[in-house]
Amino acid sequence: MSANTDGLSPRAAVSQMATGYWISQAVRAMAILGLADHLASGPRTAADLAEETGAHAPSLARLLRTLVALGLCERDDAGGVYLTPLGEAMRSDVPDSARSFVLFITAPWVERGWEELPQAVRTGEPTFPRVHGVGFWDYLGVHPEEGALFDAAMSGGASARAEALRAARDLSSIGTVVDVGGGQGRLLATLLKAVPGLRGVLLDRPEVVAGAEVVLQAEGVADRCVVAEGDFFAAVPPGGDAYILAQIVHDWPDAEALAILSACRRAMAPAARLWVIEQVLPSTDGSDLHEKAGPTLLDLNMLVLFGGGQERTAEEYRRLLVAAGFGEIQVLPTDTLWSVVEAMAH
Ligand SMILES: C[S@@+](CC[C@H](N)C(=O)[O-])C[C@H]1O[C@@H](n2cnc3c(N)ncnc32)[C@H](O)[C@@H]1O
Structure with missing residues (x-):
């Protein structure tokens, strides 16, 4: 863009x-x-x-x-x-309606954070908590209508992220895939529908997964999916052959991102693989940043909403994954906005 x-x-x-x-x-x-x-x-x-x-x-x-x-x-x-x-x-x-995303991203309670962008740039502090008195996730927790709008906005783009993953990797040999911070399960439902025999585990905050059953039932995949409520800093469900973190790492500063990646690695068997799905920033070496304004603006959105939340370059993802103990790291670009950063637990 x-x-x-x-x-x-x-x-x-x-x-x-x-x-x-x-x-x-x-x-x-x-x-x-x-x-x-x-x-x-x-x-x-x-x-x-x-x-x-x-x-x-x-x-x-x-x-x-x-x-x-x-x-x-x-x-x-x-x-x-x-x-x-x-x-x-x-x-x-x-399917994949943009309406909820439009209503979310243009909502006055989101835009008020953007109005304070100069302050975020001066201080490095997220403006959302300054304006609202609480951080983004806590705000959603106590404002159910806004929380539901955010979940719907994420669901609207989730099947495109699933398709990006399927374009990058063949999932037919995977038994169980765990979607960590998987929202209401739209990404997982898209994968399970497309890959017969694939089983899924969905992990997200309690108030979010409360709406997952409806999504999984509507897609006819509820019988192949376990829904778990929890905190990805505390524990991630074990036993998956593959783990997905889609638009999760970019919400967090390096220390928290490392904690989430480490929690995933602790849950993973040595042969399990991790797929981080994100809009990877071009490296500043000779890349045409003008053509890449989309990820750079998304990065400012992370600055406003989450402070240390940020888009990252391939090298920055690689460094975080190595620090969390992952190996065999590959960045797989797709024809979509998203790239898949693959890493092995061993
Ligand atoms: C940007 S959304 C991405 C959702 C989904 N992965 C997707 O690609 O559409 C980030 C998700 O992280 C979840 N989340 C935030 N903090 C969490 C925590 N401590 N434990 C589990 N999930 C959390 C949110 O509820 C939200 O669903």
Whole structure:
């Protein structure tokens, strides 16, 4: 991802970057008004949609015009608008819907942390606890609605992470895979569905795994999956042939990341393997960081939300894994945003 500033003057290019939040707020309005769900059955005029959503018709027409310009909707000859493939991803009833992620990442309680980014850069301290008085995970624990939104947001992208793993590695010879911090089990369910005979163990915080049974049942894989509630710093379930840490290590500073990796290694038999699934930062040596703005922005999101949470280069993952006692480390890039960092326990 990079801002397309081709042909713009430097001032215009910088101004375009600064107005980026206009786009995220237009997409948020589409999600809040549920426009994609209303358009799921076919084209509607602004007047129809205004009636269905209780919105102010002329203002809704202006929002729709913007959504057409952004490529989320298209116009038909009868004056209606319909969803493009991008807009379809905003429906709440499609597999891997983006709607929950949009609602989470643009939520005022998340953006308030971003507003304090200069302070995070000055001090290195996460701004989320400064603004909310508690850390991110504790906040989710005491705000069930926000917790549910975060879990749904993660689930929306989890099957893409499962597909990244399947693109990197053949899982047909694996007996049991343990997903550590696996959310509500969407990644695991995708793997179990795709690989007959594979068994799964899901570990996450109690309030998160409470919602896992529904996900596993819906995918028809609940009978091949054990759900465990717990704390990955304290203990990780033993007995797996493979262990997954998907978007876990990046949430934590090095000391905590090392503690999680060490807990995994303690649980693993010598022949077991670990797959760390993350957006690996390019090394600063000659790589085109401009083209890689996506992971660098995600890294700032980690700074805001978690302080020592951070995206890492392949070398940084390698160093952490070696410190936790892992060997045979390989970084496997995929065609997706995610890479798989594989390591053996022996
Ligand atoms: C960024 S989410 C990633 C979820 C999932 N692996 C995925 O790829 O969609 C991080 C997960 O770590 C879990 N988590 C945070 N602290 C934990 C802890 N101490 N023990 C177990 N899970 C924890 C969260 O509940 C959340 O589900």
